[in-house]
Amino acid sequence: MTTDDRVVIDFDQHSPDYREAYPEISHEIRNQCPAAWSERYGGYWIISGRDLIGEMAKHPDLLSNDHDPLGVRQGYGGVAIPSPVGGTNRGGFLEMDPPEQLEYRHVLNPFLSPAAVERWRPMVRDLTRACLDEVIESGHIDFVDDMANVVPAVLTMGLLGLPLVDWVIYCEPAHAMVYTPPHSPEFSRVLEGAIRMGAHLSEAMVTARTRPRPGMIRALIEAQNSGAAFSDDDIQGTLVLLIGGGFDTTTSLTAHALDWLDRHPAQRGPLASDAALLDTATEEFVRFATPAQGGGRTITRDCEIAGHQFRSGERVWMSYALANHDRDAFDDPDEIVLDRFPNRHAAFGLGVHRCIGSNLARMTFKTMLGEVLARVPEYRCQEGGAVRYEDIGTINGYKHLPADFPAGEREGPPLSDVIAQWQHTLDSAEPAT
C-alpha cells in the first residue's frame, strides 16, 4: 500500500478548531475513514472508529507505547503526539510495552482495584465537604480551584504515601503542564514549577527509602529491592504519570458534569437520589467528555489490522474521544443520556493500557458530585465564567468553573484541619516501618 491510497485529512487535536468542533467533528472524520492520515507532526494516523480502535488495542505487539528519546531501542516517540522535544525520560509504565509494563501494573493494581479504592471513600467525602465548607458562607465557588483540583490531589498524595499537605506543591504544576502551550509566555514559569515538582519527588523517593509510609512509592521501592528491574528514572516517571493521571482527569470529568448540570437543572434531583442512575451517568459523562482524549502509538512492523494497512514506524493517535462519538456504536452519541446502558465507551482506554485509576476516578467523581448536589443543589454557573483548556488534545479540561448559590452555614472544620486529621488517621493505621 502506498501513501496515495490513504484518506488524508486536515486534522490537529491540539488546534482551536478541534476544541470548538469536538465532539461534532467526530462524524465528519469517522465518515471519511475509521483510520485517516494527517500530515501534521511528521504524519500520523487518526483512529476514530469504535470497532477499529478496539481491535487495534488488542495488538500491543503491533502498536508500541514505548518512548525512547535517547534512541537506545527503536527510538519510538511514546504516547504524546507530537513527541515532547528535549526530554530524556519516558512517562512511566504508560510509555512501556508488555511484559515490562505489566510488572509495574502488577505492583500498583492492588491499590486501585474497586475494593481498594472503596477504603478511601470516607476521606474523599470529608475532603469534599471541607472544600464546600470553605466557600459555603460566601455563596460563591470555583468548582475547579476550590474543589475538583483539591480533592483528587490530596487523595493522590495519600495513595502515593506522600504527606497530604504536599498536594499544594504538585497541584498547580501538574495542571499547568497540561494546559499551557509550549510556545506561550507563561511556559517558562510553568516549567520552573514542574522542575520544583521533580526535585521534590526525588527527595520524596530518598525519604521513602529510609522512612517509608505505606503507599505506592513504598510498594515500587520494595519491588525494586526484591529484584524487579525498575530503574530510579522509571519509578520517578511512574510517579509523575500517577500524579498527572490522578489530578487532571477527574477534575476535568467533574467540571464537565457540573457544567452540563448547570444547563440541565431538572436532572440534578434524580442524580442525587438514584444511585443506579449515578452509576450509568458516570459512564456517560466519562464517554461524552473523554477527559484523556487519546493516546499515541508506534507501529512496530508492516501489518494489516481489520483490513487497514499500516507501515513500520508510523505514528498512530488512538482517539478514544472520536470513537466515543461513533454513530455505529452509540445512538445519538452527541447527546448525554444519563441512563445510557449498555455503554461500551473507550474513555478509559482499551487493552492492556486501560486507565489504571478508572475505579478511583469513578469513586472520587461520584462522591464529589453527590456532595455538591446535597450541599449546593441550586448552584448556577456564572455566565461566561467557565474557562476551558486552550488545547484539549491531551486533556479535555477546565481551568475555571465559577458558580453562585444561596449562602449556607459551615458544617465542619476547616480544610486544613480535615487534612491534618486524615494524616493522623493514615499514620496510625499502619505505622511506618
Added chain:
Amino acid sequence: MRVKVDPDVCQGHTLCNLAAPHVFLLREDDGHAYVAAAEVPPDQEDLVRKAVATCPEGAISIDEAGEAGA
C-alpha cells in the same frame, strides 16, 4: 444460558459487574472479572446480555442454548 469471561481479553473495566453484579464478580487485586457460576440463573439472563453488550473489550461470551456440557 452459560457465560464465560476470557481472562486474556478482560482488562478490568468493571462494567459487567455494573450490569449483573450477582453473575460477574471482580478480583480483589486488580478488579478483573470472573463469573460466580458458568450456568446463568434464568432471572439473570437479560442482565448478562446487557453485560455482553457493554463490555468495552468484548471479553464476555454466552451460549444461549447452553446446558452443562453444551
